[in-house]
Structures are given as structure tokens and as C-alpha cells.
Amino acid sequence: MDDWVVAMMLGASIFLGSIALFAFLWALKSGQFDDEEKFLNAVKFDGEEDLNDAVNQERKKEELQKKVYKPK
Structure with missing residues (x-):
């Protein structure tokens, strides 16, 4: 009876996950x-003082x- 809800949620989660994966890649x-380079320069100029x-x-x-x- 509520199989369509599970299917819809599964489809939506796969769709949103694929968008997030595409954006990350x-x-x-x-x-x-x-x-x-920015990180290394910031560390280089930090002194004891x-x-x-x-x-x-x-x-x-x-x-x-x-x-x-x-x-x-």
C-alpha cells in the first residue's frame, strides 16, 4: 500500500545524492x-611571539x- 512512498523517497534520495556527487567531482x-600554498604561507609566518x-x-x-x- 505504501510502497509508492518508499519508491518515491528512494528515487529522490538517489537523485539528490547524484547531484551532490556531481558537484563534488x-x-x-x-x-x-x-x-x-595559502595554508603553507599562513603556517610559515606564525612565530613563537x-x-x-x-x-x-x-x-x-x-x-x-x-x-x-x-x-x-
Whole structure:
């Protein structure tokens, strides 16, 4: 009785899945995921000073949150 619902859902899922697969393969072929140089340049310029600054900012943020949200 409800076999047509299952068939319709199966057909729709295969159709949508094939569209997603086609879009993914097109993106691979056109170079959408080729961003290696940008990633490597970003890592190359991160130094110890930048990392220390990030750690200090996180500590300050945690201290401010402790001051503002003191448990009663």
C-alpha cells in the first residue's frame, strides 16, 4: 500500500545524492580544494611571539569571565 512512498523517497534520495556527487567531482576537477600554498604561507609566518600573544589573550579572556560570572 505504501510502497509508492518508499519508491518515491528512494528515487529522490538517489537523485539528490547524484547531484551532490556531481558537484563534488566538479569541484575537485576545477581546483576548488587546491589551497595548499595559502595554508603553507599562513603556517610559515606564525612565530613563537604570535603564539604567546594568543595564549596571553586566552588567559585574559578567562580571567574576565571569572570576574564577571562569579558563582554566588
